[in-house]
Amino acid sequence: VAEKHYLLTPGPTPIPPQVATAMAAPMIHHRGADFRALLQRCLQRLREVFRTEQDVLVFTSSGTGAMESAVSNLGTRDGRVLVVSAGHFGERWAAIAGAYGCEVEHLRYAWGENPSPDDLASRLAELGGETVVLLTQSETSTGVVADVQALAAACRGTGSVAVVDAISSLGAVPLEVDEWGIDVAVSGSQKALMTPPGLALVSVSQAAWRRREQGDLPRFYFDWERTRKAQERPLPAFTPAVSLVAGLDVALGLLLEKGLDAAFEHHARLGRACREGVKAMGLELFSPDDDRSAVVTAIRAPDGVESGEIVAKLRERFGITIAGGQGELRDKIFRIGHIGYIDVFDVSAALAGLEVALADAGADIERGVAASRALETYAQRTPV
Numbered sequence: 001v002a003e004k005h006y007l008l009t010p011g012p013t014p015i016p017p018q019v020a021t022a023m024a025a026p027m028i029h030h031r032g033a034d035f036r037a038l039l040q041r042c043l044q045r046l047r048e049v050f051r052t053e054q055d056v057l058v059f060t061s062s063g064t065g066a067m068e069s070a071v072s073n074l075g076t077r078d079g080r081v082l083v084v085s086a087g088h089f090g091e092r093w094a095a096i097a098g099a100y101g102c103e104v105e106h107l108r109y110a111w112g113e114n115p116s117p118d119d120l121a122s123r124l125a126e127l128g129g130e131t132v133v134l135l136t137q138s139e140t141s142t143g144v145v146a147d148v149q150a151l152a153a154a155c156r157g158t159g160s161v162a163v164v165d166a167i168s169s170l171g172a173v174p175l176e177v178d179e180w181g182i183d184v185a186v187s188g189s190q191k192a193l194m195t196p197p198g199l200a201l202v203s204v205s206q207a208a209w210r211r212r213e214q215g216d217l218p219r220f221y222f223d224w225e226r227t228r229k230a231q232e233r234p235l236p237a238f239t240p241a242v243s244l245v246a247g248l249d250v251a252l253g254l255l256l257e258k259g260l261d262a263a264f265e266h267h268a269r270l271g272r273a274c275r276e277g278v279k280a281m282g283l284e285l286f287s288p289d290d291d292r293s294a295v296v297t298a299i300r301a302p303d304g305v306e307s308g309e310i311v312a313k314l315r316e317r318f319g320i321t322i323a324g325g326q327g328e329l330r331d332k333i334f335r336i337g338h339i340g341y342i343d344v345f346d347v348s349a350a351l352a353g354l355e356v357a358l359a360d361a362g363a364d365i366e367r368g369v370a371a372s373r374a375l376e377t378y379a380q381r382t383p384v
């Protein structure tokens with residue numbers, strides 16, 4: 001069993017040592033002045049990362065809790081929501097809204113497709129607008145990054161609120177919450193934000209607050225209003241995950257110190273490096289060969305190879321963890337996550353390991369080229 005570990009899944013992701021150190025500090029009380037100062041700074045940094053002037057609410061849960069909060073605060077009994085989906089996480093929106101008894105309208109694409117703003121505009125026109133539109137920016141199950149700027153624009157003027165799952169994309173690819181008119185963006189700590197799992201984040205626009213007033217679904221822990229009031233003081237409504245907040249604060253500081261644009265460029269170059277390495281090996285991409293795809297690279301498993309087996313071998317032999325496919329793509333694809341605290345040497349290690357594991361499984365691949373092609377590609381600073 002390998003001792004050194006490489007974590008290249010689309011969450012959780014590796015954490016910088018400074019984040020780990022901050023999280024190991026002695027416990028402080030969440031009502032004391034020290035935690036309140038920490039929370040206030042962290043909330044300010046979150047606004048900068050979301051690129052919003054609005055409140056960003058912090059809950060202790062995985063990212064799905066933030067998604068659920070959007071449904072329970074914005075939805076109404078027997079009211080309609082419109083889910084736009086093209087993969088596993090889009091389907092999750094439908095499952096949550098269904099569980100709350102909403103009437104789910106679905107603009108559903110095949111897994112791997114990219115939702116079209118025109119289709120959304122016509123569906124909204126058919127429905128007469130006034131709905132809650134549930135979107136996914138980075139569909140982590142397929143590697144497709146949707147154009148949520150255009151999708152949110154299609155919602156404008158229809159009286160609808162645009163809700164975006166930015167769980168795997170926030171901090172990796174551009175998301176301009178205020179400028180693009182995104183009413184609600186949800187995210188989590190464990191992807192590009194370089195923090196362990198456990199914090200869910202939600203930005204809420206004025207229109208979304210007004211919409212919430214009409215909501216009549218049950219909500220308690222995830223009631224946005226309760227948390228907003230608490231954060232204003234700031235005196236947490238419930239015991240927060242104190243150590244995670246300390247870690248997130250440091251991680252956001254690292255991200256903002258270099259600047260978001262530098263992070264976006266880094267991710268775009270990592271995506272390009274990964275794709276070029278994959279193609280050099282002779283493998284076929286599942287995710288688009290396009291710079292938007294800077295979160296996860298999805299690769300088709302060669303004929304006769306089950307991706308799940310290779311993923312398990314990679315971990316056992318080399319300590320390299322990548323992901324297989326989810327749902328209908330199980331065993332059909334590999335997914336290399338390159339978000340957050342990842343550099344091109346991590347990506348090269350994953351490609352080199354994949355190459356060995358596939359060759360051992362008898363796949364017909366080109367050996368000895370993927371890692372160097374990835375390094376070369378990353379070194380080319382094509383502007384994004």
Ligand SMILES: *Cc1c(COP(=O)(O)O)cnc(C)c1O
Nearest residue numbers: 062063064089138140167168188
């Ligand atoms: C990871 C992820 C989620 C789920 O987040 P959890 O933290 O596991 O609840 C939801 N949506 C997308 C797009 C994701 O990548």
